[in-house]
Amino acid sequence: MKYTKEEALxxxxxxxxxxxxxxxxxxxxxxxxxxxxxxxxxxxxxxEDVAFSSISQxxxxxAVIFYGMLEDLGIxxxxxxxxxxxxxxxxxxxxxxxxNGPGTYLHEPHYDWAFAxxxxxxxxxxxxxxxxxxxxxxxxxxxxxxxxxxxELYYHxxxxxxxxxxLLGAGGEAKKRIEDAMAxxxxxxxxxxSFGAARTMFIRLALITSEEEIRQEWIQMMRPIFESLGINxxxxxxxESGNGRDxxxxxxxxxxxxxxxxxxxxxxxxxx
Amino acid sequence: MNLKEKIFDxxxxxxxxxxxxxxxxxxxxxxxxxxxxxAVSIKLLPTFMGCPALExxxxxVAEAVLGTAGTRRVEVKFIHHPPWTSDxxxxxxxxxxxxxxxxxxxxxxxxxxxxxxxxxxxxxxxxTMENLFGPAACRSILYCRSCxxxxxxxxxxxx
Numbered sequence: 001m002k003y004t005k006e007e008a009l010x011x012x013x014x015x016x017x018x019x020x021x022x023x024x025x026x027x028x029x030x031x032x033x034x035x036x037x038x039x040x041x042x043x044x045x046x047x048e049d050v051a052f053s054s055i056s057q058x059x060x061x062x063a064v065i066f067y068g069m070l071e072d073l074g075i076x077x078x079x080x081x082x083x084x085x086x087x088x089x090x091x092x093x094x095x096x097x098x099x100n101g102p103g104t105y106l107h108e109p110h111y112d113w114a115f116a117x118x119x120x121x122x123x124x125x126x127x128x129x130x131x132x133x134x135x136x137x138x139x140x141x142x143x144x145x146x147x148x149x150x151x152e153l154y155y156h157x158x159x160x161x162x163x164x165x166x167l168l169g170a171g172g173e174a175k176k177r178i179e180d181a182m183a184x185x186x187x188x189x190x191x192x193x194s195f196g197a198a199r200t201m202f203i204r205l206a207l208i209t210s211e212e213e214i215r216q217e218w219i220q221m222m223r224p225i226f227e228s229l230g231i232n233x234x235x236x237x238x239x240e241s242g243n244g245r246d247x248x249x250x251x252x253x254x255x256x257x258x259x260x261x262x263x264x265x266x267x268x269x270x271x272x
Numbered sequence: 273m274n275l276k277e278k279i280f281d282x283x284x285x286x287x288x289x290x291x292x293x294x295x296x297x298x299x300x301x302x303x304x305x306x307x308x309x310x311a312v313s314i315k316l317l318p319t320f321m322g323c324p325a326l327e328x329x330x331x332x333v334a335e336a337v338l339g340t341a342g343t344r345r346v347e348v349k350f351i352h353h354p355p356w357t358s359d360x361x362x363x364x365x366x367x368x369x370x371x372x373x374x375x376x377x378x379x380x381x382x383x384x385x386x387x388x389x390x391x392x393x394x395x396x397x398x399x400t401m402e403n404l405f406g407p408a409a410c411r412s413i414l415y416c417r418s419c420x421x422x423x424x425x426x427x428x429x430x431x
Binding site: 047065155158 | 352
């Protein structure tokens with residue numbers, strides 16, 4: 001069965017599962033788009049600065065769509081959902097909230113480009129698989145938005161794949177740093193696949209396919225690339241820092257929220 | 273002129289806030305005009321989801337239509353179905369873009385993996401894609417090897 005907004009508003013169980021999924025999707029894009037924006041002016045070269053900020057802008061646009069759907073479902077204003085929820089209410093994966101590296105944007109930002117490449121590449125690939133599945137979601141507005149988002153993701157994935165393969169292919173320090181970044185990303189990668197406690201509901205209500213299927217599809221997509229670059233895919237990933245879908249988060253998220261809501265908090269009723 | 277024609281006329285005057293030679297109609301952003309006794313409802317397709325100009329466009333459309341709608345309410349809404357694709361840009365729109373110095377979306381040649389775009393300044397197709405991502409979400413950066421000018425093209429958006 002397919003649901004319109006009006007139908008989703010009537011069915012209590014469907015409404016609650018749908019909102020849970022939308023929060024996960026929105027919060028993931030929102031926080032990683034923010035981390036991307038912190039690279040502005042710091043990316044390795046000017047073309048990359050343009051590309052990365054454009055990608056981050058697209059991602060923030062996707063978050064806006066998901067928050068907008070939550071607004072349509074009566075949860076609150078999109079702007080407030082983005083700005084006015086404490087860390088423990090956020091559903092993003094912990095991997096995505098982690099800082100870009102030592103320092104802060106304003107003070108000695110010694111960010112790790114290899115970490116940015118690996119995190120962005122892996123996240124974008126997983127997101128693409130989720131979005132492809134969402135094209136068949138039982139929630140009609142979500143299935144329609146997914147078609148559009150998928151087109152934009154095509155370029156994002158191409159972009160990160162280029163960085164990933166070129167840095168690994170270059171050998172030497174570039175390869176070592178990408179490998180170090182992978183060693184930092186894999187132990188928390190399961191957090192991106194996870195749907196948290198709502199996982200069985202999502203499937204039963206045909207909102208999205210299962211975590212396991214998404215994981216298998218991603219491994220299948222990545223395996224030939226890993227093989228051609230002579231690197232190994234680990235047998236399992238991890239959830240070492242905890243599961244963000246359950247509201248577990250780190251200091252990194254607290255600090256990010258404090259910074260990104262600074263202007264919002266000055267005047268919450270201002271329109272921009 | 274009936275009301276629908278008047279609305280079309282008004283919409284023709286609403287330009288892209290960043291490319292003021294081309295109207296939102298020429299960009300193919302209009303999906304539907306619905307006229308009832310009480311309201312005029314305009315449904316638009318966003319070119320890119322994160323486009324910061326969407327709110328400006330929404331406001332400009334509402335203002336433009338308000339003058340023709342009489343006592344009717346005016347509603348402007350962005351919808352995501354069908355998705356906007358770059359082939360919705362009209363022939364006129366492609367001309368207007370070139371006048372502004374922006375090339376229409378390049379074609380991807382799958383055999384060679386290369387992009388074919390015409391330089392808006394000299395018309396040469398001896399051009400290269402420098403960066404798929406440009407100064408706005410909807411644009412790419414290219415370079416013309418004939419007249420040696422950098423130029424922008426609308427980002428290709430395959431169906």
